[in-house]
Structure formats: structure tokens, C-alpha cells
Amino acid sequence: VFLTENLPPGSKIAEFDVTDPDGSASYHVKFSGPGSENYRANITELGTLSLYTADNAQIDREAQDSQSLLIEVSDVSNNTDRAILPIRILDVNDNAPEFTRKMYDVQVVEDWPRGVVIEKVHATDADVGKAAQVRYSIRGPSDVVAVNETSGVVTVAGELWGMARDAPYKFELVARDLGEPELNSSAILSLRVRGKDEVMTETSVVFLEPKNGVQIVVKENLPLDTKIYTAKAEQRGIASRTRGILTYSLKDLTSDEKEPNFAIDKESGDIFAVKNIDYEKNNEYTVSYTYSFKSGLSPSHCVLDTRDADKCDRARSLFFKIFLQC
Ligand SMILES: [Ca+2]
Ligand SMILES: [Ca+2]
Numbered sequence: 001v002f003l004t005e006n007l008p009p010g011s012k013i014a015e016f017d018v019t020d021p022d023g024s025a026s027y028h029v030k031f032s033g034p035g036s037e038n039y040r041a042n043i044t045e046l047g048t049l050s051l052y053t054a055d056n057a058q059i060d061r062e063a064q065d066s067q068s069l070l071i072e073v074s075d076v077s078n079n080t081d082r083a084i085l086p087i088r089i090l091d092v093n094d095n096a097p098e099f100t101r102k103m104y105d106v107q108v109v110e111d112w113p114r115g116v117v118i119e120k121v122h123a124t125d126a127d128v129g130k131a132a133q134v135r136y137s138i139r140g141p142s143d144v145v146a147v148n149e150t151s152g153v154v155t156v157a158g159e160l161w162g163m164a165r166d167a168p169y170k171f172e173l174v175a176r177d178l179g180e181p182e183l184n185s186s187a188i189l190s191l192r193v194r195g196k197d198e199v200m201t202e203t204s205v206v207f208l209e210p211k212n213g214v215q216i217v218v219k220e221n222l223p224l225d226t227k228i229y230t231a232k233a234e235q236r237g238i239a240s241r242t243r244g245i246l247t248y249s250l251k252d253l254t255s256d257e258k259e260p261n262f263a264i265d266k267e268s269g270d271i272f273a274v275k276n277i278d279y280e281k282n283n284e285y286t287v288s289y290t291y292s293f294k295s296g297l298s299p300s301h302c303v304l305d306t307r308d309a310d311k312c313d314r315a316r317s318l319f320f321k322i323f324l325q326c
């Protein structure tokens with residue numbers, strides 16, 4: 001039988017006729033098998049066996065999508081017959097999509113143009129079919145960032161120039177499914193705009209290579225750990241005060257952070273492909289790299305991540321694109 005999940009207690013799910021050549025009018029019914037605690041039975045003197053969902057039934061497809069009920073009917077003399085009732089649980093849209101993170105922190109530089117990929121958000125939905133298909137949007141008016149409805153890629157969608165830099169801007173990301181009725185949940189996108197020439201007093205660091213927005217072309221199917229580029233930043237300023245250590249970090253803006261396609265050596269700035277990059281799968285990546293340095297007399301490395309940038313004395317990032325060639 002097919003049952004929809006979340007069936008209320010007392011719903012009738014099946015009916016059988018039990019016959020006994022001895023003409024017995026009193027039977028005993030027993031259930032066993034995984035999930036059998038969700039059902040109860042009633043049998044009449046005429047041998048009509050009805051199955052119902054139990055009072056405490058929890059029919060949850062996400063927990064168990066099929067069950068197999070072994071039904072044993074015995075008469076007064078304990079003569080027993082058995083039957084197996086396979087049950088399939090059909091999906092109901094009872095789970096909202098959930099973002100993998102509740103908060104996405106993103107830093108952008110004020111001269112990044114429209115269309116630059118700055119993040120990729122993702123939500124999962126435990127249901128199946130349309131009830132598990134996720135669509136992304138940003139709640140309320142947003143003329144600064146946009147999210148692709150199906151891919152979750154977040155891009156710059158407006159002018160960043162002139163946006164205040166002290167406080168982050170918050171946007172509410174919404175993931176909804178295509179179930180009937182639809183369910184949704186939200187997460188926060190926190191956007192911090194960095195000045196292009198955020199003046200660094202006394203000392204500063206400049207990006208030398210690559211320049212903002214530069215396009216790097218590499219061949220597909222590179223052996224893993226092939227060096228594809230060397231990023232370079234340099235400290236400028238009063239020599240006695242620039243004894244900080246420069247470190248690099250990289251963020252692959254086009255894929256989920258868990259599985260980056262590229263990595264950077266934090267000291268040398270060498271950029272490597274750390275996954276098999278396949279032209280047919282994706283021929284364009286947007287990557288941002290950040291440098292930061294700890295200044296002062298006792299220089300120490302700063303653990304890097306754009307989100308940790310504030311913990312460093314100085315941190316800036318820029319983006320560039322890596323194109324694949326087949
Ligand atoms: Ca469920
Ligand atoms: Ca469900």
C-alpha cells in the first residue's frame with residue numbers, strides 16, 4: 001500500500017478478509033517488523049481485519065520511506081497464518097530548504113563592476129521532487145546585489161561607489177521550494193564595502209599581480225597541484241615600520257567554500273589548481289585573493305580568510321577571473 005507521510009492517527013490503511021475453516025470467531029492479531037509500532041489492527045468476529053495508524057504514529061518519509069509489516073493472525077487454538085504488507089511512504093512537502101550557513105559574510109571593493117560573482121549560497125531540502133527544488137531570492141528591494149534563482153550565485157548588481165564602509169549592509173536571502181504549498185527559510189548576507197584606496201597610514205600594501213579584474217587563461221585537466229599563477233602584493237611605506245609579514249589567502253567565489261578549486265600558498269602567493277578542473281563543467285571561475293599583514297616590531301602571521309580580515313591590521317582583496325582553455 002501507498003501512504004502519505006504525516007497521516008493522522010486512526011487513519012485506515014488496509015482491510016483484509018480472514019477466513020477460518022474451523023469457523024472460529026475470535027482472533028488475535030500481532031504485528032512485527034520495522035515501523036510496525038505505527039500501526040494497530042482491529043478484527044471483527046466475521047473476520048474483517050482493518051489496519052489503522054496508531055495513536056502515536058509517526059509516519060515520516062524522511063526517516064523511513066518504506067516499511068514491511070508482518071501480520072500474524074491466530075485463532076483461539078493458536079493456529080497462525082502470516083502475511084506481509086509492504087508499505088511505501090509518499091512524500092509530503094514538510095521540510096523547508098535550509099541554508100548551509102545562517103550568515104554569509106562577504107567583502108567587496110567599491111570599484112568591482114556589476115556582474116562580479118561574490119558568493120555562492122546553497123540550501124538543501126530533505127523532501128523529494130518539486131518539494132525539494134530550491135529557488136533563491138533576496139527579500140525586499142536590493143539594487144546592490146542579486147542572487148541567481150537556481151544556482152545561488154550572488155553577484156554585484158549595482159553601483160558600489162559611495163556606499164558607506166563602516167557598517168556592513170545586511171540582506172535577507174530566501175530559499176523556497178517548489179512544493180505545494182511552498183516552504184521557505186532565510187539566511188543573512190552581510191556585505192562590507194572596502195574602499196579602493198583605503199588609506200593605510202604609514203605603511204600600505206599594494207597589489208602588483210594580478211590587477212583587479214584580470215583574466216587568467218589556463219588549460220583544463222591540469223595535473224593536480226600545478227602552479228597556474230603567482231599573486232604578488234608588496235608592502236610600501238616607511239621601512240622601519242613595514243616589518244610586517246605579508247600573507248595571502250584565496251577564495252573561490254564560484255563554488256562552495258568546502259571544495260575550492262584553487263588554493264594559494266600563503267607566503268609565496270603561488271596559486272594552484274587543487275581539483276580536476278574540467279572545461280565542460282565550468283569554463284570560468286571568479287576568484288578573489290586577500291592579503292593582510294601584521295605590522296609592528298614582533299611580526300606574526302595572520303590567519304587568513306576574508307572573514308578574519310578585521311583581525312589583521314590590514315587586509316584587502318581583489319578579484320580576478322580564471323578562464324579554462326580546452
Ligand atoms: Ca517528514
Ligand atoms: Ca517530506
Ligand SMILES: [Ca+2]
Pocket residue numbers: 093094095096097125126127131132177179183
Ligand atoms: Ca521542501
